[in-house]
Amino acid sequence: MSVGGTSGTSGSSSTGQTVDPSTQGFNGLTSQDFLKLLITELQSQDPTQPMDNSQLLNQLSQMRNLQASIDLDSSLNSLTMSQQLNAGASFLGKTVTGSDANHNSVTGVVSSVLLQNNNATLVIGDSQVPLNSVTSIAPGS
Numbered sequence: 001m002s003v004g005g006t007s008g009t010s011g012s013s014s015t016g017q018t019v020d021p022s023t024q025g026f027n028g029l030t031s032q033d034f035l036k037l038l039i040t041e042l043q044s045q046d047p048t049q050p051m052d053n054s055q056l057l058n059q060l061s062q063m064r065n066l067q068a069s070i071d072l073d074s075s076l077n078s079l080t081m082s083q084q085l086n087a088g089a090s091f092l093g094k095t096v097t098g099s100d101a102n103h104n105s106v107t108g109v110v111s112s113v114l115l116q117n118n119n120a121t122l123v124i125g126d127s128q129v130p131l132n133s134v135t136s137i138a139p140g141s
Contacts, residue, residue: 034063081118088113088120088131093140096122098129109140 038059097107108124115121120131 034066038063077118081115084118084120084131085113085115088122091122091131091134091137095138095140096124096129096134097136098122098124098134100127100129100133 042056091110092113094110095108096110097105100106104127106124106127106129108127110122110124112123113120114123114128116128122129122131122134
């Protein structure tokens with residue numbers, strides 16, 4: 001079976017859309033893609049030398065393991081975001097000191113919590129302080 005190569009650089013697809021490099025090659029394969037490859041392999045195999053049943057079972061097992069790993073990763077990401085948001089919510093109404101994205105010191109009462117790029121960010125006045133940049137916490141004033 002012949003499979004076309006992929007390029008490791010970003011660019012435009014044949015439809016003119018920008019292609020994200022993280023979705024190319026093996027990073028972009030889904031369990032549906034794996035199943036399509038398996039079906040194509042079965043259709044294209046030499047009838048005089050069919051695939052061994054153990055090979056087929058191994059490939060199906062690998063596909064299940066891949067899907068389980070993807071599901072686990074998704075669940076862990078959701079759990080992590082939820083924990084960060086809950087941790088950020090515990091700062092509401094408290095006086096916090098930390099650094100904003102420009103490394104400027106910010107002190108004030110936390111008015112809200114945002115989830116940006118999968119990270120909790122505390123809103124203090126007009127500033128935003130990433131949760132991992134907090135250096136001190138005091139009861140609200």
